Amino acid sequence: MAGHSKWANIKHRKAAQDAKRGKVFTKLIRELTVAAKEGGGAPEDNPRLRAAVDKALGANMKRDTIDKAIQRGVGGAEGENYDELTYEGYAPGGVAILVECMTDNINRTVSQVRAAFSKHGGNLGTNGSVAYLFTKRGQIVFEAPVTEDMIMDVALEAGAEDIVTHEEGTVEVLTSSADFMDVKQALVDAGFAPVDAEVGMVASTQIDLDLEAGQKVMRLLDVLEDLDDVQNVFHNANIPEEAME
Numbered sequence: 001m002a003g004h005s006k007w008a009n010i011k012h013r014k015a016a017q018d019a020k021r022g023k024v025f026t027k028l029i030r031e032l033t034v035a036a037k038e039g040g041g042a043p044e045d046n047p048r049l050r051a052a053v054d055k056a057l058g059a060n061m062k063r064d065t066i067d068k069a070i071q072r073g074v075g076g077a078e079g080e081n082y083d084e085l086t087y088e089g090y091a092p093g094g095v096a097i098l099v100e101c102m103t104d105n106i107n108r109t110v111s112q113v114r115a116a117f118s119k120h121g122g123n124l125g126t127n128g129s130v131a132y133l134f135t136k137r138g139q140i141v142f143e144a145p146v147t148e149d150m151i152m153d154v155a156l157e158a159g160a161e162d163i164v165t166h167e168e169g170t171v172e173v174l175t176s177s178a179d180f181m182d183v184k185q186a187l188v189d190a191g192f193a194p195v196d197a198e199v200g201m202v203a204s205t206q207i208d209l210d211l212e213a214g215q216k217v218m219r220l221l222d223v224l225e226d227l228d229d230v231q232n233v234f235h236n237a238n239i240p241e242e243a244m245e
Contacts, residue, residue: 036073092121093213096130103229120220134201138180140173158186203236214243
């Protein structure tokens, strides 16, 4: 499969998240609570909750904090009624962006998201304007010394859809969203520790940006991700690494 690795983007996002760990934990707790409320408090029977727990542990959240969030969801705690919304829009350079939100105030959220786009050279689109460019997939990323040959048999036997080796040497295992946790667990059990693993919206095409356009897109992404109601931001930009410094 052809495709540009987003690992440079991933590293930037992780660094930004580490700098805002309190806000990241708030968003993780929200996801745990909503997942438990919708599908029950047993991760083994609730794929969405299982993925949320795995992500929270990966962010070094304490187990008792995770358990409390799950219990709030199962118990239907007051104030935990969130609407899940996805906004679509364009950043400078024609870059497509999906913004996944959880909110208890839709008017506030759409106002903040629209303002972020308009103030940073983008525009909020209508439903369906860019969603067709993205597919929900699991992404499991490995760095050297792990190679494609080393993990291929385990990954494919566990249900992986594709394995990609990128120019910088990272290896990316792609799965369906349903098979993500099983494939990841099989790889971990085989002794391969991923540097990043998540289910996200993967773009079918990438837009290459120069330094100036990349910096503009980065500013918009940072503002969107800093909004309290925003859970995830996905895009199809190939951003120069210099633009992320």
